[in-house]
Amino acid sequence: MSRVLLLQGNQAVVEGAIAAGVKFFAGYPITPSTEVAESLAEKLPQVGGKFIQMEDEIASMGAVIGASLTGKKVMTATSGPGFSLKQELIGYACAAEIPLVIVNVQRVGPSTGQPTSPSQGDLMQARWGTHGDHWLIALTPASVPECFELTLRAYALSEKYRVPVILLMDEVIGHMREKIELPDDYSEFPQAERKQPDCKPEDFKAYATDESLVPAMPAFGSGYRWHVTGLVHDETGFPKGTPAATLAAANRQRAKIENNLDDIVQVENYRMEDAEFAVVAFGGGARTAYETVDMARKEGLKVGLVRPVTIWPFAEAQMKELAGKVKGILVHELNCGQYVHEVERAVNGKVPVSLYAKYDNEPATPAQLLEEVKKAMAAL
Amino acid sequence: MNMEEMINKYFRPGRLPHIWCPGCGNGVVTGCVVKAIAKLDLPKDDVAVISGIGCSSRASGYLDFNTVHSAHGRAIPFATGVKLADPKLNVIVLTGDGDATAIGGNHFIHACRRNIDLTVVVYNNSIYGMTGGQYSPMTPTGSKATTAPYGMIEPDFNLTELARAAGATFVARATTFHAQMLSDLIVKGIQHKGFSLIEAVSACPISFGRQNKMGGPAEMMMWQRDHAVPIAAWDKLPEEKKEGKFPIGVLYEVEGRKEYTEAYDELIAMAQGGK
Numbered sequence: 001m002s003r004v005l006l007l008q009g010n011q012a013v014v015e016g017a018i019a020a021g022v023k024f025f026a027g028y029p030i031t032p033s034t035e036v037a038e039s040l041a042e043k044l045p046q047v048g049g050k051f052i053q054m055e056d057e058i059a060s061m062g063a064v065i066g067a068s069l070t071g072k073k074v075m076t077a078t079s080g081p082g083f084s085l086k087q088e089l090i091g092y093a094c095a096a097e098i099p100l101v102i103v104n105v106q107r108v109g110p111s112t113g114q115p116t117s118p119s120q121g122d123l124m125q126a127r128w129g130t131h132g133d134h135w136l137i138a139l140t141p142a143s144v145p146e147c148f149e150l151t152l153r154a155y156a157l158s159e160k161y162r163v164p165v166i167l168l169m170d171e172v173i174g175h176m177r178e179k180i181e182l183p184d185d186y187s188e189f190p191q192a193e194r195k196q197p198d199c200k201p202e203d204f205k206a207y208a209t210d211e212s213l214v215p216a217m218p219a220f221g222s223g224y225r226w227h228v229t230g231l232v233h234d235e236t237g238f239p240k241g242t243p244a245a246t247l248a249a250a251n252r253q254r255a256k257i258e259n260n261l262d263d264i265v266q267v268e269n270y271r272m273e274d275a276e277f278a279v280v281a282f283g284g285g286a287r288t289a290y291e292t293v294d295m296a297r298k299e300g301l302k303v304g305l306v307r308p309v310t311i312w313p314f315a316e317a318q319m320k321e322l323a324g325k326v327k328g329i330l331v332h333e334l335n336c337g338q339y340v341h342e343v344e345r346a347v348n349g350k351v352p353v354s355l356y357a358k359y360d361n362e363p364a365t366p367a368q369l370l371e372e373v374k375k376a377m378a379a380l
Numbered sequence: 381m382n383m384e385e386m387i388n389k390y391f392r393p394g395r396l397p398h399i400w401c402p403g404c405g406n407g408v409v410t411g412c413v414v415k416a417i418a419k420l421d422l423p424k425d426d427v428a429v430i431s432g433i434g435c436s437s438r439a440s441g442y443l444d445f446n447t448v449h450s451a452h453g454r455a456i457p458f459a460t461g462v463k464l465a466d467p468k469l470n471v472i473v474l475t476g477d478g479d480a481t482a483i484g485g486n487h488f489i490h491a492c493r494r495n496i497d498l499t500v501v502v503y504n505n506s507i508y509g510m511t512g513g514q515y516s517p518m519t520p521t522g523s524k525a526t527t528a529p530y531g532m533i534e535p536d537f538n539l540t541e542l543a544r545a546a547g548a549t550f551v552a553r554a555t556t557f558h559a560q561m562l563s564d565l566i567v568k569g570i571q572h573k574g575f576s577l578i579e580a581v582s583a584c585p586i587s588f589g590r591q592n593k594m595g596g597p598a599e600m601m602m603w604q605r606d607h608a609v610p611i612a613a614w615d616k617l618p619e620e621k622k623e624g625k626f627p628i629g630v631l632y633e634v635e636g637r638k639e640y641t642e643a644y645d646e647l648i649a650m651a652q653g654g655k
Binding site for chain 2: 023046056064065066068069071219220225228231
């Protein structure tokens with residue numbers, strides 16, 4: 001049996017979390033993500049899970065890392081200022097390879113900015129917010145049903161690659177209400193499993209890997225005692241500061257992601273089969289773009305939409321391929337232009353890339369975007 | 381168990397020698413933690429040791445338990461996550477005075493308030509040792525530090541009173557001179573169901589003692605002997621004789637206040653019963 005519900009994106013994330021088997025949430029109230037915390041405070045105890053409202057965003061990150069070490073699937077949720085506060089420990093989770101999911105429902109920034117207004121201004125922060133070279137995954141849903149699906153997918157990726165996954169939402173998607181059909185029984189959803197060691201505890205090396213480059217991760221209390229640190233460490237997990245150990249750690253953490261881009265990077269194409277011009281948009285911005293594409297098509301313009309579902313790692317191959325298929329590209333994003341630089345880099349001058357940046361705290365209308373598409377096409 | 385047996389059982393092979401300076405009190409405090417765990421005969425798999433960043437926080441890497449060397453000031457949030465997610469683990473936090481009371485001060489008071497069953501051992505050497513001698517919130521007023529070259533003008537925290545006011549249910553203090561007492565207090569702290577603070581007054585001869593002309597490690601331990609007063613005697617001291625001294629022993633203990641993870645289990649039962 002299934003239910004047809006009218007949910008907002010934040011609530012769909014919560015349903016996705018329960019379906020994924022999340023058993024621990026630590027967070028701090030912040031608009032426009034608070035519904036995630038409120039709803040999990042109610043639902044987690046019903047499934048035997050734990051919810052804790054910590055004293056701040058930093059503590060929330062620390063608590064989810066700690067809980068993940070006990071083998072639980074964990075989540076935290078935040079927005080703008082809170083996402084900034086979480087950055088140091090996001091780096092810790094990258095360095096120590098701790099699976100966890102961070103929901104960031106973006107709002108207008110910097111600083112307090114506009115708490116209830118949509119923005120996609122954290123694109124680069126999601127990739128580069130913490131200090132040092134690091135690799136992680138960010139996914140961006142564009143509908144309420146996709147909030148549910150991508151939350152499940154976030155856990156699949158996080159557990160498989162032992163990496164923090166950011167569910168990079170925006171206020172449009174977080175607060176928009178849409179129809180979603182969900183099964184009554186979530187047990188049909190596959191539960192992401194963390195790789196476990198197959199050696200004896202005394203032979204266990206915490207960061208030794210097979211060809212997957214992803215180390216096994218036994219839970220605290222399982223009999224495999226290991227050391228977790230944010231210091232650069234070798235395969236034993238203990239600090240080691242030699243150039244060789246530093247290089248090995250960085251290269252493996254990079255390769256475990258970059259060797260698997262086919263598995264990690266998802267891009268949706270809409271009416272792209274015969275498109276001569278592509279709009280690249282994601283999240284809330286993509287909702288405008290679907291309609292714009294339909295309007296353009298009615299006017300006989302061969303326009304399609306390319307929607308990165310995986311924001312990070314960047315859809316390099318897909319954008320390079322796109323450059324060989326169309327005559328021009330317009331990137332539409334709800335910021336002053338962040339993703340466009342990555343697209344330009346990948347396209348590398350092969351076709352013109354233009355930007356429709358919308359950063360006045362309101363999403364674009366389809367007509368506004370269509371006008372920008374026409375301008376860009378006329379300039380080709 | 382003699383010392384060699386204890387080292388072989390509870391310290392990780394190949395991780396010693398430690399990084400601490402000659403005369404540092406951190407080894408004494410860490411030894412007291414291990415003796416307490418040995419006395420209670422806690423299975424190593426059931427113990428999680430979480431530390432922050434700083435000299436004392438390097439202790440976690442030497443010990444053969446489930447260990448986390450977390451981020452600066454964040455040992456208590458990490459430990460809160462571990463304990464709440466798996467309450468059967470004995471969770472012990474090893475942290476320094478700067479780690480616990482400056483950058484981690486907010487986490488410290490809230491963990492006290494929740495009365496979550498953590499045993500927090502604060503290695504108080506009155507200084508940031510790893511960065512070379514800057515003042516912490518527990519550097520005594522008037523002391524020299526590299527960032528207080530004219531003397532510390534801020535008042536220092538009384539950490540045990542802070543913990544008590546914030547809701548901790550077991551609060552104790554000892555020094556590295558009073559090592560047996562320190563170990564016994566850690567035993568009590570681990571046995572206590574609720575938030576336990578054990579402040580371990582320790583010496584940093586290199587980064588604190590030298591700047592403050594306190595002599596070598598032995599002289600600094602004698603300073604501890606001469607300034608620490610057992611709580612029973614302390615309570616009888618007239619106020620004017622307390623000046624410059626501090627009490628040691630169990631300073632505050634209350635039974636029966638609800639522990640956080642137990643309260644959460646009751647919440648789960650309520651949420652599931654209400655379905």
